[in-house]
Amino acid sequence: MAWNPNKHPELKVFLHGDLSAHPVLADFQKLAGAPSIPPVKTFVAATQKLGPDGTDLQLTKAEAAAFASQPATGASAGALPPKMAAFWSDLLLRRTQAFLSGGIAHLPPYETLGESIRPADEVARLLKDVPKVRSQFAALIDGNPLTGTKAVPPQSVYWEMFDADGQGALNLGALYVHPNGDAWQALDGEYYASGGYYALLTFHQMWPVKIAGRDCTLVWRTDLISAATLATLHGVERMGSSTAMMRETKKTIESLLKDAGQ
Numbered sequence: 001m002a003w004n005p006n007k008h009p010e011l012k013v014f015l016h017g018d019l020s021a022h023p024v025l026a027d028f029q030k031l032a033g034a035p036s037i038p039p040v041k042t043f044v045a046a047t048q049k050l051g052p053d054g055t056d057l058q059l060t061k062a063e064a065a066a067f068a069s070q071p072a073t074g075a076s077a078g079a080l081p082p083k084m085a086a087f088w089s090d091l092l093l094r095r096t097q098a099f100l101s102g103g104i105a106h107l108p109p110y111e112t113l114g115e116s117i118r119p120a121d122e123v124a125r126l127l128k129d130v131p132k133v134r135s136q137f138a139a140l141i142d143g144n145p146l147t148g149t150k151a152v153p154p155q156s157v158y159w160e161m162f163d164a165d166g167q168g169a170l171n172l173g174a175l176y177v178h179p180n181g182d183a184w185q186a187l188d189g190e191y192y193a194s195g196g197y198y199a200l201l202t203f204h205q206m207w208p209v210k211i212a213g214r215d216c217t218l219v220w221r222t223d224l225i226s227a228a229t230l231a232t233l234h235g236v237e238r239m240g241s242s243t244a245m246m247r248e249t250k251k252t253i254e255s256l257l258k259d260a261g262q
Contacts, residue, residue: 012163014040019157023096027159028089034161034168036079043161043168046195047084057194058110058117063091088170088194092159095192096172100157103145104191110198113228119191122198122226123147133222137185137203140178146189147201152176164196171200183207197227 014037015030034040046057050067057064067087080088098106110117127134127147134141142148154174161170173190183205190200201224209218 012039013160014163014168015161017159019096019159021100021153021157023093023100023157025089025093028092031080031089031161032082032085034079034085039163039166039168040079040161041168042166043194044079044081044084046167047087055112057112058192058198059091059112059194060108061111063108064112092170092172092192096157096159099145099172099174099191100153103149103151104147105145105149107191117198119199123189123191123201126199126201126224126226130222130224133203133224136205137187139180140176140185140187140203143178144176144187146174146176146191147187162196164193167195169193169195173200180205197225199226200224 014035017027017030019027046055047067049055050057050059050064052061052065052068055064067084070083070087095107098108104120104123107119109119123146127141140147143150143152144154145151146154155177156175157173158175159170159172161168163169170193171190172192173188176187176189178185178187186204186206188202188204190197193200203222203224205220207218209216
């Protein structure tokens with residue numbers, strides 16, 4: 001079920017790394033070779049400003065202050081200076097370990113935006129607003145530590161660097177799969193992001209079907225996203241945001257089909 005969107009430039013995912021059940025710092029070594037492109041440069045600039053004052057990056061206050069206290073290091077082969085690559089690698093590792101050991105409830109909050117935002121609360125709000133999705137995927141939602149409380153290992157764990165409205169950002173995600181009669185259900189949840197959104201949940205249901213005598217799969221998908229920018233949108237602006245999200249979803253589906261040889 002693991003898929004790497006990095007080879008599709010239209011998806012604006014610059015780096016992708018798969019993680020094991022017991023991740024280590026070396027799993028994030030690709031960060032040191034991040035491409036020197038405008039979105040990554042804006043991410044570097046935002047990180048360089050980290051300190052005790054506020055920042056748009058989504059961290060705890062302690063994490064933001066810790067960066068400024070780190071000693072500088074030598075030159076880097078990529079866009080991220082070694083000090084910065086080491087800082088973000090350690091942060092991603094610690095958040096991954098916290099999630100794998102205790103689920104989303106164990107994740108630290110985002111505290112650098114003037115308030116305390118807990119990923120677990122954002123996921124709960126997303127699910128509360130979609131009772132039909134909650135009913136359709138009840139067993140899957142209750143049966144994992146991202147949307148429920150059951151301590152089961154994910155099918156895959158990953159991290160990425162991507163473009164969030166012109167600024168580079170990092171995320172962490174996990175995939176859970178559950179049988180549902182003759183169908184399969186999957187949840188791809190991104191439980192940490194350094195910017196762009198608070199949490200992102202993508203649900204799939206897949207049914208085996210025959211079309212013109214060929215074995216095929218019918219896929220139903222829904223995406224739920226929690227972001228600060230969406231809270232202020234109304235009317236036409238909200239409709240425009242939904243249309244833009246559907247365009248990006250279409251790109252992802254087309255890229256996935258290309259890789260599947262369809």
